[in-house]
Amino acid sequence: MNAVRCNxxxxxxxxxxxxxxxxxxxxxxxxxxxxxxxxxxxxxxxGEPLEHVASIVDGVASLSKTLEDGRTQMVGLLLPxxxxxxxxxxxxxxxxxxxxxxTLCRFEIKPFEQLVMDTPHVAQxxxxxxxxxxxxxxxxxxxxxxxxxxxxxxxxxxxxxxxKIAGNPESDGTLEMPMxxxxxxxxxxxxxxxxxxxxxxxxxEGVITLSGRKQIEVIDLLALRDATGDDSDGGVLS
Amino acid sequence: MNAVRCNxxxxxxxxxxxxxxxxxxxxxxxxxxxxxxxxxxxxxxxGEPLEHVASIVDGVASLSKTLEDGRTQMVGLLLPxxxxxxxxxxxxxxxxxxxxxxTLCRFEIKPFEQLVMDTPHVAQxxxxxxxxxxxxxxxxxxxxxxxxxxxxxxxxxxxxxxxKIAGNPESDGTLEMPMxxxxxxxxxxxxxxxxxxxxxxxxxEGVITLSGRKQIEVIDLLALRDATGDDSDGGVLS
DNA sequence: CGCGATTTTGAAAGATCTCAACATCTGTGG
DNA sequence: CCACAGATGTTGAGATCTTTCAAAATCGCG
Numbered sequence: 001m002n003a004v005r006c007n008x009x010x011x012x013x014x015x016x017x018x019x020x021x022x023x024x025x026x027x028x029x030x031x032x033x034x035x036x037x038x039x040x041x042x043x044x045x046x047g048e049p050l051e052h053v054a055s056i057v058d059g060v061a062s063l064s065k066t067l068e069d070g071r072t073q074m075v076g077l078l079l080p081x082x083x084x085x086x087x088x089x090x091x092x093x094x095x096x097x098x099x100x101x102x103t104l105c106r107f108e109i110k111p112f113e114q115l116v117m118d119t120p121h122v123a124q125x126x127x128x129x130x131x132x133x134x135x136x137x138x139x140x141x142x143x144x145x146x147x148x149x150x151x152x153x154x155x156x157x158x159x160x161x162x163x164k165i166a167g168n169p170e171s172d173g174t175l176e177m178p179m180x181x182x183x184x185x186x187x188x189x190x191x192x193x194x195x196x197x198x199x200x201x202x203x204x205e206g207v208i209t210l211s212g213r214k215q216i217e218v219i220d221l222l223a224l225r226d227a228t229g230d231d232s233d234g235g236v237l238s
Numbered sequence: 239m240n241a242v243r244c245n246x247x248x249x250x251x252x253x254x255x256x257x258x259x260x261x262x263x264x265x266x267x268x269x270x271x272x273x274x275x276x277x278x279x280x281x282x283x284x285g286e287p288l289e290h291v292a293s294i295v296d297g298v299a300s301l302s303k304t305l306e307d308g309r310t311q312m313v314g315l316l317l318p319x320x321x322x323x324x325x326x327x328x329x330x331x332x333x334x335x336x337x338x339x340x341t342l343c344r345f346e347i348k349p350f351e352q353l354v355m356d357t358p359h360v361a362q363x364x365x366x367x368x369x370x371x372x373x374x375x376x377x378x379x380x381x382x383x384x385x386x387x388x389x390x391x392x393x394x395x396x397x398x399x400x401x402k403i404a405g406n407p408e409s410d411g412t413l414e415m416p417m418x419x420x421x422x423x424x425x426x427x428x429x430x431x432x433x434x435x436x437x438x439x440x441x442x443e444g445v446i447t448l449s450g451r452k453q454i455e456v457i458d459l460l461a462l463r464d465a466t467g468d469d470s471d472g473g474v475l476s
Numbered sequence: 477c478g479c480g481a482t483t484t485t486g487a488a489a490g491a492t493c494t495c496a497a498c499a500t501c502t503g504t505g506g
Numbered sequence: 507c508c509a510c511a512g513a514t515g516t517t518g519a520g521a522t523c524t525t526t527c528a529a530a531a532t533c534g535c536g
Binding site for chain 1 (some may be wrong): 311314359373469
């Protein structure tokens, strides 16, 4: 069921195949298969042998690690065009879970690794994606290690806002959160109660409004930015 | 002052040049230069244009990020053979500071980038190093987000112990900490007082002994492992 | 030996978590 | 179309952990 041809793919220009020429694309086209997962479904378990690598075509997935006693921490959030799995790794290092409904474009690992050996375009793009993830992970480390609960929540909302703006310039400040309070807590290194309290504190102060379970509207973006604790000049110069 | 020839280099087999053949090595040999930094010296400042990339030949360096009000968090620890800087990036994303005395093997970024384009061996190794850093960053996220102060300290000591054992099999459990309490605190997302208290708590329990400022001896490795909060089977089978 | 830097220790404040009850949402079946 | 049930989210109060502020002790270098 390869409904979508690579040239029509929504992530054609950002995924691991971004730089591929027509020949390379044909080769990928022949080895790919789509697979859909429901929200909440586990895509890969930690320790499982790695049989496929994949690009996220649609939806949001998370990577998480768990301590002996069950405490868990998300260590990555995968959005469309992000890549799952590493050539050269035999096992999955963490649980990969579909946060929303997710569609993957999968490749069997053997032929994909061969492709990476053959085509610098793919290897290069894979490198860029890995470095982007590393940057994101490091920002996250600062958040996890040093930010207060309030700053964590503000940063999280700000991140959603920026992504929304980037994707679709005419934004009215309304956002949809792709996660439950519990998932947000696991993302931010908090408990779900604290997440709830901080959301409602920002609401009480008039920085945001909440409606339904997943709708947020940003009322005062400056106040929100201020609450993140980050340097104020986050690249927003004219 | 290129005292050391690549073939005699202590990190020859692990650094970015690990897979290079003789021709490639000659090319690197011609573009490299060594530079030494004192403990505490800043190697690169955040936001600085990236003019060199480098391998750590000797010593320990750290990457850190800082919040508006001065709170700082280390986001990486660089040991010999680790690589500083990314082809494709224009700026340094964080402060790089020499934790101990450090010797770098530096390459100017332009010719190095050209080399990466030309030689899959270097690109491939760079990719592996980046993925290793990503794994380390993710383990650190779990620590920062979910571990208690006690678990953080135990994990830190265990990490030192494992590195010591890996480097030098006949180990007697005596370790030298490469950092001050303050630096350890910045690494673990704690305050220096909490670091001190947790070290002394482990000492009081007979898990470790402390002598001088930087000497630790691990008395009860099992108890230490137990205190890390990690899965007990950390790859120590057979 | 003495001084500055680092580390330890104490006490109190503050933040987040835990446990528990209650409220609200969503979608399913009558 | 409504009512209901389970899942999700909110709120409260107290416990716990870590930080903060302050002072004293120790280390190691000159």
